[in-house]
Amino acid sequence: MQNESVMIRDLPPEERPREKLIACGAGTLSNAELLAILIRSGNRNESAVQIATRILAQGGGLRSLPDLSLEDLQENKGIGPDKAVTIKAALELGCRLATAPREAGGSITNPRQAAELFMEELRYKKKEYFKILLLNTKNQVISREEISVGSLSASIVHPREIFNLPLRKSAASVILCHNHPSGDPSPSQEDLEVTRRLVDAGNILGISVRDHLIIGDGCFFSFREKGLI
DSSP, X not given: OOOOOOXXXXXXXXXXXXXXXXXXXXXXXXXXXXXXXXXXXXXXSOOHHHHHHHHHHHHTSGGGGGGOOHHHHHTSXXXXXXXXXXXXXXXXXXXXXXXXXXXXXXXXXXXXXXXXXXXXXXTTOXXXXXXXXXXXXXXXXXXXXXXXXXXXSOOOOOHHHHXXXXXXXXXXXXXXXXXXXXXXXXXXXXXXXXXHHHHXXXXXXXXXXXXXXXXXXXXXXXXTTTTOO
């Protein structure tokens, strides 16, 4: 049977991923084309774009791509250790960029600003992660800390774990944050009870709990916005 695959070198220059990015910008490329640039070259039977398309299908789409291990990536013909490492590094860099504060020392003035620091990192997680944002007296970010990783349905948090770091780092207040793997950020009864307990503990210690954010799939719930803190 004749090989019907089209290699990138056989495409018109304006349709090749690298040339297309230079001419039209990265935003015009498909997910497969962007991934193909990282892959650089195909194999004897497939172009880099075709391999990229297969990898995206293997992961169940772009959102699940970070879940693929180096070994998973190398199951694809044409992807060796170097290319697998390049893909994982690019994904990690993108995640860090998405969650990095826009301005060092910038103040958090509303729940959305805080939620944006966690959204891309947490929205696709398959377990609950509980994190806190430490703020100084000017509501500037001191640090972002991971407290616990829970099961598929619940985080495991204790007041002593929450407030140990704020006390050590002289934080004036904290913003609590955890994700719901279901994608629905609506608080459970347990979320409400845990929040009340942590607010009370913070008041005793002199560390204000400014908000508790629940991250869903591209959305979030703010306890402060809803008048629950």
